[in-house]
Amino acid sequence: MENSQLKKAGLKITHPRVKILTILENSDKRHWSAEDVFKELMLSGEDVGIATVYRVLTQFESAGIVTRHNFSDGHSVFELDHGEHHDHMVDLDSGEVVEFMNDEIEKIQHAIADEHGYDLVDHSLVLYVKKKS
């Protein structure tokens, strides 16, 4: 269960951390903003501050439990890290998000950074699409 995951990450088993991890794991929802998580906690009657939500999600990110995406409207979303990296495709009409992964693109990105004298630390690739007509 959640406790072992937290222990493995070197995090103390606290109420907020267990609760937040449980929420992330027991939902179909994949992408959570801090606010989303906070509201879900409220609904469950949990008394956790928004500051703690941010702190815990950031710790989870450091621990590799979640991945943080900074979407372009300037707010972050978090999703459980399944170990497989992927990028996102957003349907401009429906708002639907599709995940995809392409080794070739990943490879080229590293090459490009390298050519410019940099190490690639992270990247963000989002395709904005519409259903074929």
Added chain:
Amino acid sequence: MENSQLKKAGLKITHPRVKILTILENSDKRHWSAEDVFKELMLSGEDVGIATVYRVLTQFESAGIVTRHNFSDGHSVFELDHGEHHDHMVDLDSGEVVEFMNDEIEKIQHAIADEHGYDLVDHSLVLYVKKKS
């Protein structure tokens, strides 16, 4: 000059708009945050409020004069729209922005959208990098 561009965009010829467009056009700097533009105005002794800078840049965006990029540290940069597409690489230490363009990546993106039954409308690719050590 600037006036005709503004007229073509249906924007009244006002002092702040002319000044800001002039700054963008007469500089080697490509990427401007609102704050950057504001500081440049101050240096020129212009008395323009930061709110106006944001308003004008947003109008320029609507008019297709500039492109807005939302970087993931939660602030926007604007650049003159030259019509040629390119992607960005951001140095996480210095904040420096490098432009690049890779046909192969562009091609693959179209293929991916296509495979999923979509048309690619737009995309955003940002590489976050650090100088090689």
Added chain:
DNA sequence: ATGAATGCAAAAACTTTGCATGACG
């Protein structure tokens, strides 16, 4: 017990908005 974690409120950083004044056409 003791150091880490939490909640609260306040601060920070960036951007938008309300409103009275001033400028453009």
Added chain:
DNA sequence: CGTCATGCAAAGTTTTTGCATTCAT
């Protein structure tokens, strides 16, 4: 002249931080 644009300050958003208190081990 009638709008539209501007400046200022105040409010909004999202996220972080300081600090006293509470909790896990």
